[in-house]
Structure formats: C-alpha cells, structure tokens
Amino acid sequence: MRVRPNCNTTDGELERKVCPSTVARRWARLFLSLFVLWVFVFVVAPLVQQLPPIKQIATFVRESGINASALYYTGVEETAHAETYLRNATEYSPGG
Amino acid sequence: MPADMSPTEPDEIVRQEINEGTDVVVERATSQWSDLWKKEDYLAIWLGFIILIVGLLIYLPRAPKGMNEKIAEANSILKREAERAPFKTVAWYKATDAKRKPKAMDEPLGKTITTFTNKPHGWTSNPLQAFILNAEQAEVRKAKAALKYEEAKAKKEAALARAAGAELAAESANFESHQLNEGATAAIDDWRQANRQASDARKKTSVKPYNQFPYLAGLMVVLAVFFSVGIKLMGCSLKKFFPAFVFVFIVAVLAYMMEGQATMKEYGFGYALWAIIFGLIISNTVGTPRWVMPAVQVEYYIKTGLVLLGAEILFGKILAIGIPGIFVAWIVTPIVLVSTFIFGQKVLKITSKTLNITISADMSVCGVSAAIATAAACRAKKEELTLSVGLSMMFTAIMMVVMPTFIKAVGMPHVLGGAWMGGTIDATGAVAAAGAFLSDRALYVAATVKMIQNMLIGVIAFCVAVYWCARVECAPGQRVRAMEIWHRFPKFVLGFIAASIIFSLFYESMGNDVADVMLDQGVLRGFATLLRDWFFCLAFTSIGLATNFRELAHHFKGGKPLILYVCGQSFNLILTLTMAYIMFYKVFPQITAKI
Numbered sequence: 190m191r192v193r194p195n196c197n198t199t200d201g202e203l204e205r206k207v208c209p210s211t212v213a214r215r216w217a218r219l220f221l222s223l224f225v226l227w228v229f230v231f232v233v234a235p236l237v238q239q240l241p242p243i244k245q246i247a248t249f250v251r252e253s254g255i256n257a258s259a260l261y262y263t264g265v266e267e268t269a270h271a272e273t274y275l276r277n278a279t280e281y282s283p284g285g
Numbered sequence: 286m287p288a289d290m291s292p293t294e295p296d297e298i299v300r301q302e303i304n305e306g307t308d309v310v311v312e313r314a315t316s317q318w319s320d321l322w323k324k325e326d327y328l329a330i331w332l333g334f335i336i337l338i339v340g341l342l343i344y345l346p347r348a349p350k351g352m353n354e355k356i357a358e359a360n361s362i363l364k365r366e367a368e369r370a371p372f373k374t375v376a377w378y379k380a381t382d383a384k385r386k387p388k389a390m391d392e393p394l395g396k397t398i399t400t401f402t403n404k405p406h407g408w409t410s411n412p413l414q415a416f417i418l419n420a421e422q423a424e425v426r427k428a429k430a431a432l433k434y435e436e437a438k439a440k441k442e443a444a445l446a447r448a449a450g451a452e453l454a455a456e457s458a459n460f461e462s463h464q465l466n467e468g469a470t471a472a473i474d475d476w477r478q479a480n481r482q483a484s485d486a487r488k489k490t491s492v493k494p495y496n497q498f499p500y501l502a503g504l505m506v507v508l509a510v511f512f513s514v515g516i517k518l519m520g521c522s523l524k525k526f527f528p529a530f531v532f533v534f535i536v537a538v539l540a541y542m543m544e545g546q547a548t549m550k551e552y553g554f555g556y557a558l559w560a561i562i563f564g565l566i567i568s569n570t571v572g573t574p575r576w577v578m579p580a581v582q583v584e585y586y587i588k589t590g591l592v593l594l595g596a597e598i599l600f601g602k603i604l605a606i607g608i609p610g611i612f613v614a615w616i617v618t619p620i621v622l623v624s625t626f627i628f629g630q631k632v633l634k635i636t637s638k639t640l641n642i643t644i645s646a647d648m649s650v651c652g653v654s655a656a657i658a659t660a661a662a663c664r665a666k667k668e669e670l671t672l673s674v675g676l677s678m679m680f681t682a683i684m685m686v687v688m689p690t691f692i693k694a695v696g697m698p699h700v701l702g703g704a705w706m707g708g709t710i711d712a713t714g715a716v717a718a719a720g721a722f723l724s725d726r727a728l729y730v731a732a733t734v735k736m737i738q739n740m741l742i743g744v745i746a747f748c749v750a751v752y753w754c755a756r757v758e759c760a761p762g763q764r765v766r767a768m769e770i771w772h773r774f775p776k777f778v779l780g781f782i783a784a785s786i787i788f789s790l791f792y793e794s795m796g797n798d799v800a801d802v803m804l805d806q807g808v809l810r811g812f813a814t815l816l817r818d819w820f821f822c823l824a825f826t827s828i829g830l831a832t833n834f835r836e837l838a839h840h841f842k843g844g845k846p847l848i849l850y851v852c853g854q855s856f857n858l859i860l861t862l863t864m865a866y867i868m869f870y871k872v873f874p875q876i877t878a879k880i
Contacts, residue, residue, distance in 0.1 A: 278879050
C-alpha cells in the first residue's frame, strides 16, 4: 500500500504501518469516487441522453444492438456485412 | 517488467557509455540469445503465435457443412440477378444474406469457445444480471423481445411483398421503364431497412438463462497459467503472480461489466475506459496493494494482444471498396498523422514526442487500437496512453452523435457521409453505429472505410518503431548503425507484422468468400479476437493500477494534448471530406453508382 509521510513512523516502519485515520480517509475517498461514478452512470448520463439528437442515436444503438464501443473491425458484426455487400456490389454489379 | 512503457527500466539492455575524447553520452543497446526466452517482446510473439496456431488447428478442419456449395449457389444467383436486372433485386440481396450465414464460429466447438471466453452480459440497473440470469428473468426478457420481434417481422414481410411487387412491375416492362426501376429500388431499400430491424429484434429473442461465474473463473485460471509461462521465464515469482493476477482479472471483469451497462453501451464507452477508471480509482484512493504489482504487467499483456491484433490485419480487405476507399483511408490518414505530429512539435511544442505521436495516431487512424500499437512501438509512457484513450473515447462519443445529425441536416449524400465518418470517427463500433443511423448504404461505406483504415495500424506501428529507433532515441550527433537499430527495435512489432503477413497469405490463398467464413468468422472473431480483447483489458487495468493522477495531470499541462487532438481532428475532417468528395463523386463516380 502507498503510505503518507505524516504518520508518526520511521522510514522503515513506513513500509509496514499506516495511521488508522489515513486508512479511513483512503477508504472514504474510494467510496466517494465510486459514488461519483454511480451518479455519472445512473443520473448524469441518462439525463444528457434526453437531449433530442443524443436520444435519437442512443435509441437507435439500443434497438439495433450495434456494438458501439468496439475498438476494432473484428468487434463489429456490421463490418462483415458491409464488406460482403460491397464486394458483391462490385463483383456482381447489376448492369455490368 | 514494471508498468511503465518507457525504455528507462533497469532491466532494459541499454547501457550508456561516454565516448573517449568526447563528453557525448551514447546509448549502446545489445542483444543476447537469451532475450528470445527472457524478454517480453519475444515472449509476446511466442505466446501470440501459440494462440494463433491453436485457433487455426481448431477451426480449419471444421468447415461448416455445405459451405462451398452454399457459397457457389449464392454466387451463381448473384451473377444471374446482376445480368437479369439493372438494379439489385430481392433475390440478389437474399443471396448476399445467404453468403453471410455460414460461419466457422457457429459450429459446436466455436460456440463452446465463445461461451467460455464470453464477457459479462448486458444489464440496465442490476449489475448482477451481467453475470447471472435465472429462467424467470430470461422468460420476461424473451417475452418483451418477442412482442417487438413480431411487430418488426410483420413490417418486414409487408415491405418484402411491396418490394417483390415493385420488382415484378419493373420486370414486366422489361426493366426499361426508368420510373418503375427507381420505384423498385426504393421499395427494395425499404425492405432492407425493415429486414435489418427485424433481424436485430430477432437476436434479442434468443435470451437464455446464464451463470457466467464458472466460465469467468475457468478463464481466469487458463489466462493465469498461460501468462505464468512468460512470468517464470522472465524470472518473476509464480507464487506472487497467481494471487496478484486474480485481483487484476477481477478489476478487468468489472470493466467489462461497466461496458455492458445499457446507457454506457449507448455512449460507446468501452472496457478500455472503464479498466483505466477502476484502476485509477484504486491506485489513487486506497492505493494498489503491493502484492498486486507482480501481475501489473502492462507491456506483457499489450504486446501479446498486439501480436494477435496483427493477425486481424488482412491486406486482402484493403480493396473491399476499391480505389476511392484506399485514397480516403490510406492517403489522408498518413498525411493527417504526420501533419498533426509536426504541428505538435513545431507549433504546440509538446515536450514529449511519444505523447504527440500517440495522440496523433489515435486521432488519425482508429482510436484506442491505434494508440495501443503506436504507444507500444515508440515506448510511450502509460500516462500518455491513458490520456490518448481518454481523449479518443470522449471525442468518439461526441462525433458519433454530431456527425450523422449534421449529415442528415445538410442532406449530404450517404455514400459521402459514410466515407467521411469512416475516415474520421475514431472507434470502429461508433462508426458503424453512426453509419447505420443514416442508412444501410452509409453503414456499408463507413464501416468498410474504417476497416481499411484499421489495416493501416501495422504499417504505422512499424514505421513509428523504425523512426524512433533510428532518429528519436539517439543523442544529438550520434550515428546510428543498422545493428543499433536492430538492438533497439521493439521486437514484438516483428511478430505483429509476421502475424499480419501470414494471415493475409492464408486469406488470399483461400479466396475471399471461404476466408471470411473460416478466418474472419472463425479463427479471428471466434478465438483470437476474444482473447485479444481480454489481454487489452488486463493491460488497461494494469495501466490504471500503476498510474498516479498527479503524473497524469503533468502530461495534460496547458491543455496541449486537447488542443493537439482538436486541431488534428479538424484538419482530418476537412481533408477526409474533400478527398471523399473528389474520389467518390469526381474521379470514380462509377464505383459510387454501384454501392
């Protein structure tokens, strides 16, 4: 664990001992951070999503099931569809 | 190796010497045979190739039943229909759909692998549903989805009847009436839209009860054992690694859990962001426990993942949309990358060249995946990669909404809009979502341009690695010999490139149709990609667990990374739009007409 120097410990003890108040502060910070995250996910983000253009896209992404967070083409099924379609459109193009 | 991606770690084989007679400090790198089994660069190559070979052994002997016959039949229908009518008929589209159906990963063994490597499932308000869904809850979801599907199915059937009727009317006029042909095309387009909606709705009806915990536990054991081989060879303690890995894996699972949250999914906030956030929260509040550090192996996980990513770079796909696609994805992108890098150095005077090139690649190529490859190739610091990923995710979410809205508002042609979005929005998933929001045509162009751009990662990573070894990492006045470049070169890049070349050759030798079924929809999407995602997730978790907010703030000093991103992206938007317009509408309108 990382330690803070304001505890009454020697350098050697710093590695092992942490003031109880410091520990409590750290855990409080952890829970506060998680709470902020919770507020963002369940309050702020859904509220922002109510804005008309965002709402339209969000509803579309939900209903289409497209993996909008995919990092690479192999994470998105639609890229395979797109590739097949375009290749067929070129190789078997109606009217030549 | 510790979690910093910079080359200044004590175990790097770089020693400094002072030249006799001068005071110039010269870095001399050396290589040893033992590097082959002791250094993570090589270990990443061996481990990555083991996975790829296992994937090939699993999938290549298990072709879906009747694959060749189905492909041949579909192709003969496509040929016949292309000759019969001047537009893409209902049968033409049905044959295209039939061609997509066979997938090696849908065979029983493929399904088992997918289940075993599966990430936590989607959820809305109860995070436990990411892991467990009982029969009753599954029934409720299924019933809800079934209602929507029935509605979508009815619309699809009605649209199909209209499309078939319009096509028949056009045929009865020997396809000579322009008006009837146009009417049939419009009716068929409507049917395709309804067909996609019905298909999406149908997927949601296949809800089954699940308990992901045993699979996740099993995967954790498999991955721990897999990575322990390299850990042992690098001289680290396995006794310390195993418990530490459990912690890192659990945080990675939490990151995937958050990716699956309904609202976050809609914003496109993926596991990379959540892994960094959870890691950062832990390391900057209660502190990352010391006993976890043996499994905080950023480079080891990233490099192994990158070797797997190499196999996904299939050069045969570059021509999917013809020459206009190459111009938009392969000419504009390097111009924007180099210009943004020069702008960062000369105008913004960003002190860290590695930060500059990581953000430039992230913004101009394809977001997080390009950032990972470039950061690893130039040995950027973990904070620099974190910053790039954060910027990319934020702007991707904004552009995913703003671009299709703007394109719709100004009435831009969807092929042009698709190419524009494909060349500029960072993440592939967001490109597909934004494209599909406009139309099928926009989706096809956007997703394909992005896919072609994805293929550029290998070339960019290789060039950055060479440039860094030959030019950036040497002291002023130092002459760099070829052997010196070799010693300094991040060797995993060779594995990354080799995987790409080998798989591209496989792809070419099989032919596009069979390769799509066996490689793309088998070895890659059904095995290598699933594991690669886990490796990257472990890497991002490790980055978060080893990063200090203060160091991160230091790199953001003056907001220069943000300015760099905004300026580079603005240039990218202008240049991509211009190039797409010239290529798709002025130089190659005949290709656009076929789309």
